[in-house]
Amino acid sequence: MTYTISELIDIDELRSLCELFTRMTGFVTAILDMEGNILIATGWQDICTRFHRATPASAARCRESDVYLAGKLLQGETYTLYACRNGLVDVAVPIVVAGMQVGKLYSGQFLFAPPDTDFFRRQGAEFGFDEASYLEALARVPVVSEERVRLVMEFLCRLAEMIGRMGLASKNARQASLVVENSPVTLFRWKAAAGWPVEFVSENVVQFGYAPEELLSGNVSFASLIHPADLERVVAEVGGNGEDVSDTLSQEYRLVTKSGEVRWVDDRTTVERDGEGRITHYQGIAMDITERRHAADELAMEKERLAVTLRSIGDGVITADMEGRVILLNKVAEELTGWKQEEARGKAFDEVFRIIDERTRQQRSSPVAHVLKNGSGSELAHNTVLVARDGRERLIADSVAPIRDRESRLVGVVLVFRDITEKKRIEQELFNAHRLESIGVLAGGIAHDFNNLLTAILGNISLAKMLVSEGDRMFRNLDEAEKASLRAKGLTQQLLTFSRGGAPVRRTLSLAAIIRESAAFTLSGSGTTCRFILPEDLWPVEADEGQISQVINNLVLNADQAMPGGGEVEISCANVVIDAKSQLPLPAGAHVRIAVSDRGQGIPQEAITRIFDPYFTTKRNGTGLGLATVYSIIRNHDGHIAATSRQGGGSTFTIHLPALVEGEVPVAPEETVVDSGRGTVLVMDDEESIREIAGEMLSYLGYDATVACDGAEAVELYRQARERGQPFSVVLMDLTIPGGMGGREAITRLRQMDESVLAVVSSGYSTDPIMADYRAYGFSGVIIKPYRVAELKSVLDQLLAS
Known part of the structure; x- marks a missing residue:
């Protein structure tokens, strides 16, 4: 009768044994049927999978070895060895059942002597391999004796043959064939009676400190091996003789060795029943998993530590798998993206982490895709904006890196990112301040010289007007010249205020009156109205009345011009206390906050960072000094100004000035008329x-x-x-x-x-x-x-x- 290896051998069970065998001995295995189909392959060396069989020229040598070994087996050889031209040793034995070859068992990818590094270095260069990676893979190739190879291959061959023969007899015979001297599992058979007396145990029970005879003698029952803390649970899971008990059970519990050491085992138990369905025996395979459990416990602790760390750090963290799908988000990443981990897990990375270019508004390519493609880390380009789930936008900086396992294989990607919106804003403000300071020195110098000229011009004009009657044409000419000179004076005053020379002449004053008067004067004759939200208990400030009035004039004028069809300007004030944790670049303490808002079209995004620059303007007839002057005045008053705007939603300028909580506004002295011309x-x-x-x-x-x-x-x-x-x-x-x-x-x-x-x-x-x-x-x-x-x-x- 003709058999195939698949009919005789439980491939899954044999694969499990081969994998265990590979881990214990380091020998690779491959079992093929007579048609050359690979049924089992375990533990193949990287030097073959990543290099020799991955390149056509070197792979041809591998096929040459396969053909040679297969031919020798067909000729009746019982043990065939071949030194592959790629420098490694391969070996093959036939799998024979009932005198008939039903398959082939290959091993190899080892050496009989330490490798000739120069040979492999030349070979690597010949095939274009990366030398460092190639030699690293070579270093993992085992060096064994030929005798050991022969014994191992004979053992594997007999093991496969034994499994095949017993497969011809019965299922129980196939299970019994698994009992081998060096098996990592221990087989038990015990009776379903009090204490579970042992009727069969494999020789390797000695790993638990007992000789097989001690258990078979009846002096030591299987139940006595189980840790007392686990015994009740194991008994409950087995369930006595009940018919509702499954025929196969899988449990993890602790055994106590003869020396008192506690070991964890994974027990796969099969139930045997009599003709009436009552359980008579249990047959189990117990594998020592102590190290695995310890590793699992360590892993659990490590995962908990990782979870605590991820919850504690201030950066957002997202991990993705090899398909670019989200695996994990920490709390900060949830807040910044707007996605909860439960919702994001399994989704495409780009769906959760959507980024665009701040300037072009075009979507940026996925950093995860870059890492998966190239295997190397990177950082996001500058001006990258994260668009959250709810549409909010934040400037971010990040780094993305590959996740590799112990064998340096790429298994995923981790991205770490942070919100730098406020940092960028403060950096821009500091940059603007330094730039304004430099330009201010120049502006102040120009204003100084210009003011000297204007003093002579304006003084002479004012004197000349006094010498001419108002109805005279010359008076009108002088009046126009004086007005022009006053406009020039206003321009130089803005330059002075903008420069460091415009130091405020401070006195304690109330802002409410100044704000009302300045806004009303600016909007006189305009179609725009002003709404004031000014608390009665507004704290006083120490400020230059003229300069603060100039600030309000400029901001209200801008708001009016932002609404050419008319509208409403809102000016609100509030007492605020800034603490040390505030992100405003101001010292902690009492401040008065002033907000001037319009309902215009808003400031373009590309212009918002430059609006306080001197000579920058978006108006056809603008000088570009209005907001620069405002900025300088507020800075010279130890305050802070910032602008926010939304396209189509208006703009708001927010000012903070140091306040005097206990201060009082002095009463203005009465004017006294004095005759001039004395002395x-x-x-x-x-x-x-x-x-x-x-x-x-x-x-x-x-x-x-x-x-x-x-x-x-x-x-x-x-x-x-x-x-x-x-x-x-x-x-x-x-x-x-x-x-x-x-x-x-x-x-x-x-x-x-x-x-x-x-x-x-x-x-x-x-x-x-x-x-x-x-x-x-x-x-x-x-x-x-x-x-x-x-x-x-x-x-x-x-x-x-x-």
Whole structure:
């Protein structure tokens, strides 16, 4: 009768044994039927699977070895060995049942002596293998003796033959053939009686400390081997003699060895019944899985530690399998993507982690696909935006890396990413601040020179107007020229405010009145209305009233222009306390928050980061200084301003200014009318044109004027006047004198000479804090260039009235 190997052998059982055999001995196995079909293959070396059989030229040598060994077996050889041209040894034996060959058992991929590294290095180069990987695979090839190979192959051959023969007899015979000397499992057969007396046990029960005779003698029952803590559970699962008990049982429990050591076993038990269906015996295969259980416990602990770590870190983590499907998301990843792990698991990675280019708005390619294709890690390109499930967008930075097993095989991908939206915003603000600071120095210098020119121009115009009647055509021309000069003054004032020279002249004030007046003035004659949300208990601030008014004017004007068809501007204020955890670049403490909102079309995304840049404008006739000035004013007040906008949804500018929780707004002093024209005023300035126009203004106001070109001359003139008994009523001094003594040093010397000196500091630009806090430096008043006759009169009147 003719048999096939598949009919005689339980392929699955034999495969399990071959896998165990490979793990114990290191020998690879392959069982083929007579048609050459591979039925079982275990433990093949990487050097063959990844290199020799993966390249056509070297694979041809492998086939040559296969053909040679198969031919020898057909010729009746019982043991055939062949040194493959690729440098390894292959071996084959026939599987014979009842005198007939039913299959072939191959092994090999080993060496009889340490490898000739130079040979393999040359061979690797010949076939184009990566040398390092190839030699690494070579290092894992076992070196064995020929005698051991012969014995192992004889053993495997007899094992297969035995299984085949017993398969001809009965199922029980095939099961019994599994009992081999070196089997990693122990076979038991015990009676379904009290204590479960053992009737059969395999020889390798010695691994539990007992000789087979001890168990077969009846002195040691199977139940006595089971750990007391597990015995009740095992008995319950076996279920006595009940008919509802399955014929096959699988359990994991602990056995106690003769020495008292506790070992975990995996017990696969078959139930035997009599003709009436009652259980009479149990037949089990117990495999020691202690190391596996320990490893599983360690793995469980490691997984718990990993879970705790993933929950604790501040970055988002997503892992994906080899098909690019999501396996895991940590809590941060859930928050940033909007996907719960239960919902995301199994979905395509790109569906959960959708990224676009911030500038082009085009979808970016999957970083996971890149890793799966190339096997190497990478980082996302700059300006990558994560689009969450609910549509929210965040700038992110990430790194993606392959996940490899112990054999360095790619098994998945891990992506770690973080939200850098706020970080980028702060970085951009710092960059803008540094850039504005540099440009501000230049702007301040230009404004200084321009203000000196404007002082002469505006002063002369204001004087000329006073000498011409209002109905005269010349008066109208002068009036227009004065208006143009005032517009130029406003422009230089914005430059000054934008530069470091625009230090605010602070005093305690309430913002509510300033906001209402400034907004109303700006919207006068406009189709836009303003809605105010101003609490009565709004904290006061220390600020420059004129500069804060300028901020409100600029923001309300922008809001009005954003709604050309009219609309509503909302201005709201609130008292807020910023804590140390705030992401605002401000010190902790009390602040007043001002928000100016419009309902226009919004600011384009590409422009939002540049709106505070000087000279950047989206308006046809804009100067690009409005928001730059606002930014500079708020910065110089130790505050913060930020803009948010949504296309088609309007814009909001939010300002934070330091507040005085306990401060009180001082009551404005009553104005006192003083007759002008009393005494002599000393004018010190390095610009001749300014000295001349100041002298003419003073003369027009009824004062005598004496001029000096620098501080040293002014001090000497002041000393001489005192000695003559004709002291100056007021000294008007420029703060900055290039190459000479300026107002700061001059006032010190004057006060040493006369503590009651009345001095007015005048400047168009200075980085010095004197302009903001002039009294602390000995001055009695301040006037900012350029100025008109009326402004000069007002300063002198106030000083002389006091």
